[in-house]
Amino acid sequence: MTTASPVLLLAPRVNETSRRLRTAAGLRGLRARTATGWQAPRELLGAPVHVYGGPLFGDAVGRELGLALLEPAEDWLVRLPLALTGRRVAATTLAEARGLRGPAFVKPPADKAFAARVYPDGGALPGPELLDGDTPVLVSEVVRFRAEYRLFVLDGAVRAGSRYAEEAELSVAPLGRDGSEVLAFARDVLAASAAQAPLPSAVVVDVGRTDGGWAVVEANAAWASGGYAAESDAVLDVVLRSAGPLAQLPVADLPFRRELPEVVR
Structure with missing residues (x-):
């Protein structure tokens, strides 16, 4: 009914x-x-x-x-300035990425067609018998994130957040003592995004702390993202819009x- x-x-x-x-x-x-x-x-x-x-x-x-x-545009991360990404990122195809001669972090821009991780070279990526060469991928320089944070964004402002990893291991906790720095960096990211690489009105943005400072990890669809320790009611607001x-x-x-x-x- x-x-x-x-x-x-x-x-x-x-x-x-x-x-x-x-x-x-x-x-x-x-x-x-x-x-x-x-x-x-x-x-x-x-x-x-x-x-x-x-x-x-x-x-x-x-x-x-x-x-x-x-969901965010597949090339959103590519369009951000290097000062915010902390590493060079390129949007290409799996066929092109299979030609990589050294280590790189490779991931599908949206869906999980294959594991997002550091590959020693292009030969370690899924072969043509598994995935078509025209599969879109993001290829970035390898950077070590010391801590990573998930931010639920609504109408260009952070509504809720959580830490989700430390030293590449799952580590869920409220924003805590890093909260002010995380939110300050997020404001810079969202301001730059509004000018150069727009996001949907409801979205998830992941950021992290590296040895060189703060950097954007990626952006994802809020309706398909884990909330970790973020405040549930605020997460719901973002999910409903998304x-x-x-x-x-x-x-x-x-x-x-x-x-x-x-x-x-």
Whole structure:
């Protein structure tokens, strides 16, 4: 049965963030439910739905539910100044990256088509029997992040944040004593981004501390990102904006819509 009440639909693979978002949604009177499978629930067709889950879930239910799933441009990191990235970053193809003669950090810009990590050379990347050569990738100089932080951004301002790693190992904690420095750097990043490399109105930006100072790690879709120790209610605000009804999408966010496949049942 179609309803006019907004619904937060969570992916069937439950994690700590989805549990916290479900609780936060309930506290503000928003209906929340966990999907039982990888398809759009029939009873929610035509309803104002928001989703939280990974790219596979978004692709599975997004078109049928009439959603706009926001994600940063694939070349966002490339367009930032070197002073903010802390290393040279290039957008290229997997075929080109297979020609690398030395170590580099290589990752898919959005989906997890292969592991994002430091590869000793291009020969260690997935071969043509696994992935097409025209698969887009980001290639960057190797830099060591001492600590990494996730920031949930809404309308160009940080709404919530959390530490998620130290020395490349999972280390979840509130922003703590580094909070003021993290937020100050984030303001510089968001100001530069607004001028040179726009972001969707709701997004996640990861930043980190290196031996040379602060640097941007990457940007990701809020509807598919873990919240770690970030304040759940603020995370929910960002998630709701990042993945909701297409009819409610602000015009400025149109360029950041994920292309959703048509699912054949």
